Amino acid sequence: MSDIHQMSIKQLRDLIQSREASVTEITESFLKRIRQCDGKIKAFLTVQEEPALAQAAQLDRQLASGESKNGHLTGIPLAIKDNIVTQGVRTTCASRILENYIPPYDATVMSRLKGSGAILLGKTNCDEFAMGSSTENSAFFPTRNPWDLERVPGGSSGGSAAAVAAGEAPGALGSDTGGSIRQPAAFCGTVGLKPTYGRVSRYGLVAFASSLDQIGPVGNSVSDVALLLQAIAGSDPQDSTSAARPVEDYVGEIDQEVKGLKIGVPKEWFGSGLDGQIEQSLRAAIKKLEGLGCSILEVSMPQTEYAISTYYIIAPAEASSNLARYDGVRYGHRSADQTDLDSMFKSTRSEGFGEEVKRRIMIGTYVLSSGYYDAYFIKASKVRTLLRNDYHEAFKKVDFLVGPTTPSLPFKIGEKKTDPLEMYLMDVYTVPANLAGIPGLSLPCGFSQEGLPIGLQLQAPYFQEARLLNLGHALEEALAVEKPELAV
Amino acid sequence: MPIETREVEKIAELAHLKFDPQELERFVGHFQQILEYFTQLEAVSTGDVEAAHQAVEGEKLATPTRKDEVRPSLPVATALDNAPESSEDHFQVPPVIE
Numbered sequence: 045m046s047d048i049h050q051m052s053i054k055q056l057r058d059l060i061q062s063r064e065a066s067v068t069e070i071t072e073s074f075l076k077r078i079r080q081c082d083g084k085i086k087a088f089l090t091v092q093e094e095p096a097l098a099q100a101a102q103l104d105r106q107l108a109s110g111e112s113k114n115g116h117l118t119g120i121p122l123a124i125k126d127n128i129v130t131q132g133v134r135t136t137c138a139s140r141i142l143e144n145y146i147p148p149y150d151a152t153v154m155s156r157l158k159g160s161g162a163i164l165l166g167k168t169n170c171d172e173f174a175m176g177s178s179t180e181n182s183a184f185f186p187t188r189n190p191w192d193l194e195r196v197p198g199g200s201s202g203g204s205a206a207a208v209a210a211g212e213a214p215g216a217l218g219s220d221t222g223g224s225i226r227q228p229a230a231f232c233g234t235v236g237l238k239p240t241y242g243r244v245s246r247y248g249l250v251a252f253a254s255s256l257d258q259i260g261p262v263g264n265s266v267s268d269v270a271l272l273l274q275a276i277a278g279s280d281p282q283d284s285t286s287a288a289r290p291v292e293d294y295v296g297e298i299d300q301e302v303k304g305l306k307i308g309v310p311k312e313w314f315g316s317g318l319d320g321q322i323e324q325s326l327r328a329a330i331k332k333l334e335g336l337g338c339s340i341l342e343v344s345m346p347q348t349e350y351a352i353s354t355y356y357i358i359a360p361a362e363a364s365s366n367l368a369r370y371d372g373v374r375y376g377h378r379s380a381d382q383t384d385l386d387s388m389f390k391s392t393r394s395e396g397f398g399e400e401v402k403r404r405i406m407i408g409t410y411v412l413s414s415g416y417y418d419a420y421f422i423k424a425s426k427v428r429t430l431l432r433n434d435y436h437e438a439f440k441k442v443d444f445l446v447g448p449t450t451p452s453l454p455f456k457i458g459e460k461k462t463d464p465l466e467m468y469l470m471d472v473y474t475v476p477a478n479l480a481g482i483p484g485l486s487l488p489c490g491f492s493q494e495g496l497p498i499g500l501q502l503q504a505p506y507f508q509e510a511r512l513l514n515l516g517h518a519l520e521e522a523l524a525v526e527k528p529e530l531a532v
Numbered sequence: 533m534p535i536e537t538r539e540v541e542k543i544a545e546l547a548h549l550k551f552d553p554q555e556l557e558r559f560v561g562h563f564q565q566i567l568e569y570f571t572q573l574e575a576v577s578t579g580d581v582e583a584a585h586q587a588v589e590g591e592k593l594a595t596p597t598r599k600d601e602v603r604p605s606l607p608v609a610t611a612l613d614n615a616p617e618s619s620e621d622h623f624q625v626p627p628v629i630e
Contacts, residue, residue, distance in 0.1 A: 148610045241587040255587040284596050285587065353570045364547060371548075373623050378616035385628050389548045402549055403559070406540070407566060409547040423573050425583035430576065432589060464562050465569055481588035506588060 048073040049211035053268040067119035071100040081532040087207035091166040118161030123213035126167040129248040138182035141396030151248020160275040168203030195454040198228030205232040223474025226486035230449035230499020241481035242287035245280035253362035256478040266517040270294040292510035302518040303337030308442035312348035325490035332522040347431040355475040357424035364408025449486040449499035
């Protein structure tokens with residue numbers, strides 16, 4: 045039997061069902077792995093050692109007595125991004141302003157995971173309030189890439205992706221506002237899904253940009269991601285933007301035939317900004333899709349070059365409004381440097397927020413302010429419509445789009461931190477899906493000469509997650525990517 | 533169009549943020565660079581294009597409603613648990629009336 049921490053969720057489920065391993069043994073082996081390597085990777089902000097073991101013991105007792113309801117994630121320990129609220133467990137958003145915040149309720153995804161029998165292993169590091177592409181914007185510490193500790197794991201869900209890649213957790217949840225699940229999944233050699241906007245409830249996801257935010261799973265395989273999505277998807281009366289559509293059978297439909305599918309390759313996604321090794325790896329993967337019987341067609345996404353500007357106007361605008369709630373009154377940090385209510389607000393926010401969060405609040409306030417609203421916010425919202433039209437046109441011709449997840453390989457820690465615009469440009473291939481609301485899946489398609497992971501992205505029309513996972517699974521099997529040794 | 537320090541200070545005021553002079557200088561530089569990049573959007577023709585204000589096009593746009601019935605909510609003590617300062621059953625803030 046291989047090490048438990050290297051197993052897929054599917055394998056762990058089988059072990060539990062056949063009683064070859066107890067839930068306690070499984071939970072202990074992930075906690076042991078965390079103790080062994082998280083000092084180097086720093087994926088976790090909070091580890092729930094004792095509560096996780098207590099829950100494991102309880103599940104073991106229930107399994108032994110036959111009382112277990114046998115949810116489809118019974119006994120599976122999971123890592124949750126620290127911007128998803130967990131009742132009684134500190135939730136910081138990697139921000140000083142929420143350093144000691146203990147939520148009085150669970151996010152809907154948490155109640156659903158608990159209902160499925162999953163165990164909370166801990167809360168993972170991220171860029172502060174999910175604003176960033178490297179996890180360097182965490183107020184506490186940066187997370188490191190498990191394939192090369194000198195490099196970033198991507199972001200903002202860098203802790204979730206790194207934890208899964210390193211075998212500290214068999215699966216995790218992240219959130220994706222402009223690529224925050226897919227980009228770290230690509231940088232860490234894991235699979236990450238941003239579902240269609242509204243497929244998964246956002247209740248209890250600390251709001252960054254409400255028209256773009258979406259919770260999604262990270263795993264070591266497409267089928268594990270399907271299992272996790274199955275547990276969290278569905279409409280929720282607590283989130284009026286969640287979609288009132290039935291949830292498909294993601295797990296059951298994963299092995300469908302993919303022959304005859306039409307896959308579009310947007311020519312604008314293979315421009316001069318794309319790293320040569322990534323392009324080469326993608327071209328080889330596209331050949332594999334042809335080998336599976338899919339037809340490959342070139343399509344055009346003409347607004348691609350405007351996606352970053354559009355996103356970095358709309359997302360900060362929404363953020364400036366959402367983050368107005370941090371005022372030091374009801375929860376979070378309150379500054380001692382105050383003489384009246386107004387100075388309390390200013391000091392609290394200035395001490396509590398980090399540089400990137402302040403920058404985005406400022407950009408957002410600016411683009412919404414009188415005199416600039418039409419030139420920036422309305423203009424960007426119109427370009428958003430045009431970008432959405434690009435997808436409409438493309439999906440008239442093809443079933444899916446394929447392209448890179450990131451323009452570059454994982455970069456060195458500190459390399460881009462001083463240049464915010466350069467960091468923003470890293471999101472060029474991920475933000476369009478958020479602006480349009482469609483689902484996107486990143487999966488590993490190879491490793492560079494330096495041994496760094498390369499991610500491939502598949503995108504589908506609204507609510508086509510079942511077919512997207514089906515195609516991703518088929519491609520993953522065809523690619524059979526061999527992973528080099530981890531750095532930990 | 534170069535942004536002036538004075539203007540950035542005004543935005544900070546609106547956003548309830550403050551910066552020390554050094555921070556402000558660095559900030560104005562980055563702000564300038566980012567706004568400069570945004571000017572690329574001027575090249576996009578958006579004459580009669582409608583602005584997108586919905587995340588997913590075509591999904592039901594009406595706000596779902598429910599019956600106006602009292603439902604359980606957080607107990608006051610729990611809601612106050614995370615408050616930096618509270619007194620009896622309310623959040624405490626610095627005086628707002630002289």
